[in-house]
Amino acid sequence: MAGITNSAKAPAAAGVTSGGGNYLGPLMTVTMLFFMWGFITCLNDILIPKLQQVFTLQNWQAMLIQTAFFGAYFIVSLLYFLVSVTKGDPILRIGYRNGIIVGLVVTAVGCLLFLPAADLHSYGLFLGALFVLASGITVLQITANPYVSILGPPESSSSRMNLTQALNSLGTTIAPVLGGYLIFDQVSGGDATAESVKMPYVGLAVALLVIAVIIKVARLPRLTGGDTAIVPGSGALRHRHLVLGIICIFMYVGGEVAVGSMLINYLKLPQIAGLDESEAKHYLAFYWGGAMVGRFFGAVALAQLRSISLKYGIMAAIALVTFGAVYAIYDLNQALIILGLIAANFVVLLLGRFIPNRTVGLYAAAVIGLLLIGTFAQGSVAMWAVIAIGLFNSIMFPTIFDLAIKGLGTHTSQGSSLLVMAIVGGAIVPPLQGALADVTGDVQLSFVVPLLCYLYIVYYGFSGYKTRAVA
Template sequence: MAIGTIKTPPTPAASEGAQKDYTPALVTLTTLFFMWGFMTVMNDILIPHLRNIFELDFFRSMLIQTAFFGAYFVGSVVYFIISFKSGDPINKIGYKNGIILGLLISAIGSAMFYPATYINAYGFYLFALFVLGLGFTVLQIAANPYVAILGSPQTASSRLNLAQGFNSLGTTLGPIIGGVLIFKFFAGPDAVKVPYLMMAAMLVLLAVVIKFAKLPEFTNEETIERGRGALKFPNLTLGMIAIFMYVGGEVSIGSILVNYFGLAHIAGMEEHVASGYLSLYWGGLMIGRFSGAIYLSEINQQTKKIGLMTLAALSAFGVIYLANYLKGGMPLVEILPLLLFVAIAFVLFIVGRSIASRTLYLFALLSIGLLLITIFGSGPLAFWSVIGIGLFNSIMWSNIFTLAIDGLGKYTSQGSSLLVMMILGGAIVPPVQGILADYLGIQLSFIVPVFCYLYIFYYGFSGYKSTSK
């Protein structure tokens, strides 16, 4: 998932030569997107690990997501208040310094896992995750709009999808590498100590690289408007709920998949094996986002566009397969069903015809169908249905965001800040599903994300039309 505004500052249009100069900056930023994707999805590995260490029920283990994504809400509220009273903080210190600040805060949170293993208190792990989440909040607010303004406004959505694709590459490799490190290589009570120290060092190194990198500087003269402002627009307020539901549903599903794959009538997998298949769920987002970046680009010829989308999808699929093969020798035939979902997604892209609302409700509707199979099915059908949902999550953030800020004008930045707050869904929805998993079983608990996608379907079908002039 990615957070930020696609509003561009009032700077002169970039020339073709200037846009070429943005390539090194984009390459640097894609590394950043990869890192926070990698570390975010590590929560899905932490949940079963800490659940075993502290003998937690599903509700308390899901508090891992509450601590992490709750930080997004707290950080965004504080940011909004400061912006409202004193002006946009990122605009004052600059995008580059904002990114560096976010990286350093994230590094502190990651390093806190080291003392957490000695204190051996579940609450301290949650506090470390909260600090890590605060750092990522600053990163998301600064990096996403920065990517959007590194080029023409017409291709901002394409660049964001491209950056999000590398974010999804991180979420794809995270379960594989994290599963090996935590469940096998460093197995035991101290399993997270060294991996998170390594990630802290990488975050600091990335901050140093960005500090000395020659990144373009932009200024934004826009100020946050006082009063109700953006909240007067129903498409924004309803879109805020849609963002809440999207993040909540996506994170909740990923959080419980390792345990779901362990059910005897689903797959009966051990945790370190299941972590590899979890990467297929997040890998679907990578496939969809790279394909979406091409579909939203300025390529006019439909045949060429579909061809490049196919090439991007197969390349992403190859990365997913290679990573799993190197991890445990996974045969190619075992992940071929993922290509069926890719084909279905391509059909929906074509039917959607680049219309954000139509593509959104089509993808949401299919996700609901797959969740129902997950709940009432068994064996390979239920197994692959839940994995396929990841692919259809891929375009939801960008489409909801675009529809929610449409027509806001001078309230666009304020609306963007409000949308950022709604990543709170990742903190609230997983524990709700955890409670149902404790009392009704893991399989029936998937009814929670069903309601999330039902709302997203409503928003894409008609809710977005509730605009205020």
């Protein structure tokens, strides 16, 4: 990628070149980050109903958890952008690896702040802890996403992005079950206290600091910018596809988070499933697990493999493994439903002809159809329609991100910071959905809000992604 150089001279970067080389080890190391921030992000969906109980909050107040979390994405990314405009890109100065370590340490500090928040029984302090935590994850997003895109041939960057995001989705799949068990099923002191949130977040802080040490000592290529690349200015905004991609990331994250945040309350509705929080968490895992399976599909579909039959064979194996896992953990009926949803996802993937932008547009159109079913139908049909959205969300974030930073050259990190800033959609759209649910008294009808977000994603997938300069 133009303007990005591998500055490592030591053996740590041996075998790495600008156009090829052995990137497997570094890529596997970096995927740990994607797993961790996926796990942490999805824990918000468990925190919302938990803190809603503890502090007796209305829907819109509970959704401030997402506002604090994703608001940090906007503020930290905006500050990063302003620094890069006036002083030059800071990540290109310190290197992607050092940027990753900074992000891990800040995230760990945010996790540890949950201890005083629980002890003082302060909702405001919980929101502050989430803001600090998410600030660290923002730095990780700014550094790790373009780092993965650079680590290998440009033609397979979408595949790599989907692979690492699949590990992100593994974290979001495990979080509802493990987090729900620790926070709801192992409650210390009853529903009126927040004691049960302490142990999960202290454990996360320890894990994050261990990963920071691993990243520090690992044999990773130290990718930085050359002397001529570190210049001030806002050149990234001259690229139309990036500007439209920023809006698209806003819409995607807002829609995805809004659906996930409202899902437990949706499944509690008597006309949908009538589940309690402990039961609903398993279906929340299906929602995020669908994104994981879909991203593994996307990584294979967009990869440069030797033959199309090899692609089909690997995707069939992924489907069978998923079927077996659901059957082993739950039952045959749910396993068959999941297999049917995977088959529908595969049909849409074929219609996309493995072309990244086309597939994004078709997946967004499929989500619109599922949201309409979830809004106006009832019972198991409506329930599984909303759960299936996770499967079709799968490739959207990594593929949109990759499409938006293509051709940015020396402005790649700056463009990345702007895209991460757009993740603030997760802070704005969920409270809007919560407010609509409060005003109308209809949780189902509130899903019209994320539906509007996916309409824009359809546009970007079929037109907005095209690279041309802003006039």
